[in-house]
Amino acid sequence: MARRSGSPWKGSDIVFAKEFSDHLRSPRMLVLQWLILLTGIGAVFMSIQGLRTTTASDPFLFLRLFTDARESMPSFLSVLAFLIPLMAIGLGFDSINGEFNRRTMSRILAQPIYRDALLIGKFAGGLATLAIALVSLWLLIIGLGLYRLGVPPSGEEVARGFVFLFVALTYGGVWLSVAMLCSVVCRSPATSAMAALGAWLLLSLLWPLMGRFIAEIVYPANEVALLLGLPNPQQIGLQQTLARLSPATLFGEAVVGILQPATRTFGVVFASQVRGAVAGAPLSFMQSLLLIWPQVTGLVAGMIFVFSASYMSFQRQEVRA
Amino acid sequence: MTTYILDTMETRTTRILNLAKSAIILAVAALAFPVHAVDAKPNAGLWLTTDFPAMAVRAGETTTIKIKLQNTDLAPQRVMLTVSGVPQGWKATVLGGGVPVAAAMPATNESVALQLRVEVPANAQKGSQRVVLSAKGNDATAELPLDVIIGQSLPARLSIKSKLPSQRGSASTNFEYPITVLNESDKDALVKLAAQAPQGFQTSFTEGFGSQEISSIPIEAGQSKELKVKVQPSSGTAAGDYPLMVSASVEGAQSVTQMSIQITGAPKLRITTEDGRLSGEAEAGKATPLNIIIENTGAAPATAVTLSSSPPGDWKIEIEPNQIPVLAPGQKLPVQAIITPSGKAIAGDYMATLRANSGSESASAEFRLSVTTSTLWGMAGILVIIVALLLSVGAVARFGRR
Numbered sequence: 001m002a003r004r005s006g007s008p009w010k011g012s013d014i015v016f017a018k019e020f021s022d023h024l025r026s027p028r029m030l031v032l033q034w035l036i037l038l039t040g041i042g043a044v045f046m047s048i049q050g051l052r053t054t055t056a057s058d059p060f061l062f063l064r065l066f067t068d069a070r071e072s073m074p075s076f077l078s079v080l081a082f083l084i085p086l087m088a089i090g091l092g093f094d095s096i097n098g099e100f101n102r103r104t105m106s107r108i109l110a111q112p113i114y115r116d117a118l119l120i121g122k123f124a125g126g127l128a129t130l131a132i133a134l135v136s137l138w139l140l141i142i143g144l145g146l147y148r149l150g151v152p153p154s155g156e157e158v159a160r161g162f163v164f165l166f167v168a169l170t171y172g173g174v175w176l177s178v179a180m181l182c183s184v185v186c187r188s189p190a191t192s193a194m195a196a197l198g199a200w201l202l203l204s205l206l207w208p209l210m211g212r213f214i215a216e217i218v219y220p221a222n223e224v225a226l227l228l229g230l231p232n233p234q235q236i237g238l239q240q241t242l243a244r245l246s247p248a249t250l251f252g253e254a255v256v257g258i259l260q261p262a263t264r265t266f267g268v269v270f271a272s273q274v275r276g277a278v279a280g281a282p283l284s285f286m287q288s289l290l291l292i293w294p295q296v297t298g299l300v301a302g303m304i305f306v307f308s309a310s311y312m313s314f315q316r317q318e319v320r321a
Numbered sequence: 322m323t324t325y326i327l328d329t330m331e332t333r334t335t336r337i338l339n340l341a342k343s344a345i346i347l348a349v350a351a352l353a354f355p356v357h358a359v360d361a362k363p364n365a366g367l368w369l370t371t372d373f374p375a376m377a378v379r380a381g382e383t384t385t386i387k388i389k390l391q392n393t394d395l396a397p398q399r400v401m402l403t404v405s406g407v408p409q410g411w412k413a414t415v416l417g418g419g420v421p422v423a424a425a426m427p428a429t430n431e432s433v434a435l436q437l438r439v440e441v442p443a444n445a446q447k448g449s450q451r452v453v454l455s456a457k458g459n460d461a462t463a464e465l466p467l468d469v470i471i472g473q474s475l476p477a478r479l480s481i482k483s484k485l486p487s488q489r490g491s492a493s494t495n496f497e498y499p500i501t502v503l504n505e506s507d508k509d510a511l512v513k514l515a516a517q518a519p520q521g522f523q524t525s526f527t528e529g530f531g532s533q534e535i536s537s538i539p540i541e542a543g544q545s546k547e548l549k550v551k552v553q554p555s556s557g558t559a560a561g562d563y564p565l566m567v568s569a570s571v572e573g574a575q576s577v578t579q580m581s582i583q584i585t586g587a588p589k590l591r592i593t594t595e596d597g598r599l600s601g602e603a604e605a606g607k608a609t610p611l612n613i614i615i616e617n618t619g620a621a622p623a624t625a626v627t628l629s630s631s632p633p634g635d636w637k638i639e640i641e642p643n644q645i646p647v648l649a650p651g652q653k654l655p656v657q658a659i660i661t662p663s664g665k666a667i668a669g670d671y672m673a674t675l676r677a678n679s680g681s682e683s684a685s686a687e688f689r690l691s692v693t694t695s696t697l698w699g700m701a702g703i704l705v706i707i708v709a710l711l712l713s714v715g716a717v718a719r720f721g722r723r
Contacts, residue, residue: 008717116717264667264668264669265667265668269667270665271634272634272635272663273634273635273663273665273666273667274634274667275633275634276632276633276634276636276671276672276673277633277667277669277670277671277672278669278670278671278672278689281669281670283668283669284691284693286693287668287669287693287694290668290693290694290696290698290699291668291694293698293699293702294698294702296702297702297703297705297706298702298705300706300709301705301706301708301709304706304709304710304712304713305709305712307713308709308712308713308716311713311716311717311720312716312719312720315716315720316720
């Protein structure tokens with residue numbers, strides 16, 4: 001197997017442009033976009049209604065647009081936590097095996113385009129589509145907030161909003177790379193979609209429960225703690241560690257940490273750590289960023305890892321006409 | 322009855338009724354000793370009467386004498402009223418119905434009420450002056466001599482008595498000095514009250530059992546009033562004796578009494594910082610110095626000042642020095658507090674209380690400390706990303722360009 005010369009990225013811009021325009025024109029994208037837009041706007045509208053009636057002063061009023069939940073309507077964040085993976089999987093589950101099924105893969109690779117460029121371009125195209133959707137949604141919410149609340153967001157609120165946007169995009173990227181891995185591994189798009197959606201459901205819904213069971217098995221509750229009605233801190237620690245293997249948990253913690261400035265920690269807190277603490281005092285932006293940094297890096301690193309896995313898998317595959 | 326019989330016997334032609342009437346009046350007049358009856362007929366004429374024909378008046382004052390002009394058995398007629406014998410500089414005016422009049426017209430057997438207003442100049446000489454008011458009608462005249470006696474009136478005099486003229490307390494005491502103000506003159510007076518205390522002291526007057534602040538009070542002649550002088554020293558007053566001058570005054574008289582306020586000083590501690598900001602930042606697990614200032618704002622020196630703190634859980638706060646032997650009034654002493662938040666402290670704001678004690682005096686200040694956490698783990702996170710990138714780069718190097 002002779003090594004080929006030239007940059008492996010050559011041609012990735014062409015693939016990216018093609019993939020991007022395909023996504024934006026596809027009816028699947030349209031359906032996903034409308035779904036996310038309507039539910040998101042609905043949630044934000046309800047939270048604005050709530051914010052307008054409660055007149056408590058809050059230095060981070062704008063951030064509450066994202067986090068406030070009304071009765072019969074989940075908060076915008078929980079809507080996003082549900083819909084971002086759906087959109088990312090929808091964009092990526094047939095990106096590679098679709099080409100095989102349409103018998104266009106060999107034709108593309110007959111062009112002076114490396115496989116590296118094909119995979120990178122497809123991933124970047126999906127990510128850009130996600131970014132377009134999220135940015136437009138974000139701007140819509142800010143605009144709706146400006147119009148309905150009548151107060152401009154402060155600089156810190158805007159900064160926190162940008163971090164939130166970045167975290168949401170990274171979360172989408174993780175699921176996009178998972179979907180692409182499935183599309184590389186599985187030859188049938190249906191199997192690939194099933195696998196990706198299954199992974200999503202497992203990690204988002206079942207994994208927290210399984211983490212608790214595992215933690216209870218590893219650290220059985222001791223008698224003293226049971227008598228006092230206190231949970232075992234080791235057990236909770238392990239449960240949290242396991243839960244953080246799921247990108248859904250990382251995303252939830254990261255956005256709560258950045259959008260609710262009064263959040264100080266996610267872990268187990270001992271009474272001695274709380275004594276003397278001023279309740280409800282917001283952290284500075286940098287401290288909030290430091291607080292969610294592990295979650296953000298976890299998401300970014302996870303995205304890169306899964307993408308590398310799909311890259312390796314794709315590079316080792318045999319492509320025939 | 323005897324007169325009636327006698328008269329009827331003498332003049333049988335006259336009307337019985339008329340005669341009887343004049344006879345009764347004659348009898349009354351004879352009994353009452355009229356001052357003047359210049360009429361030829363004893364039973365008819367003009368009469369000027371007053372209750373007190375001789376009265377005392379103070380120089381410089383105006384007196385009004387009530388006078389009655391009586392017409393007995395005369396036809397209604399115009400009666401000219403004149404005042405004679407008025408000394409130089411005096412002013413005498415006849416008033417009727419409140420306005421100056423020169424003539425009166427009493428109906429038959431009726432009287433007219435008049436007033437003689439006499440204005441006595443301030444420089445009038447002592448002694449008795451006779452003023453004659455005369456009434457001159459067509460048929461009759463009447464005169465009323467009035468003696469106006471210019472006497473030596475009592476001068477205005479006030480006196481203040483203090484029951485507790487010297488009191489002792491700290492700078493935060495509300496002093497109350499009960500005083501009695503006596504009006505020793507023969508006139509009612511509106512007494513003005515004033516107190517003079519050192520600068521910064523607040524003074525006020527109240528009635529003995531009242532709470533309203535007053536600046537003047539009416540006191541009847543010869544009567545006294547119980548009052549209270551309230552004094553609030555300014556908070557930073559140094560120990561010592563301070564005078565309190567209380568004066569009561571009316572026009573022409575003043576009475577002053579001196580009282581004293583003895584203030585015993587007390588130390589007053591205060592914890593602050595150079596710029597007054599009671600907040601700081603500290604990194605979790607790292608010692609951070611915080612410069613604070615102990616100040617004695619009281620009036621006496623504070624001795625054996627002990628500094629202590631109540632830090633949040635697992636924290637360490639060392640105050641250097643934590644003992645101050647003597648802190649003079651007004652002295653500021655910089656002190657350093659070394660704050661070490663617990664290594665496990667969660668980022669955010671905490672409250673720590675610093676205390677200074679000296680005997681019964683104590684002061685405390687709550688400091689708000691923002692704890693920041695180390696960025697070391699942030700670096701570790703970046704390292705994770707770098708590892709992931711290296712892995713993908715390695716994959717590209719291994720499998721790239723197919």
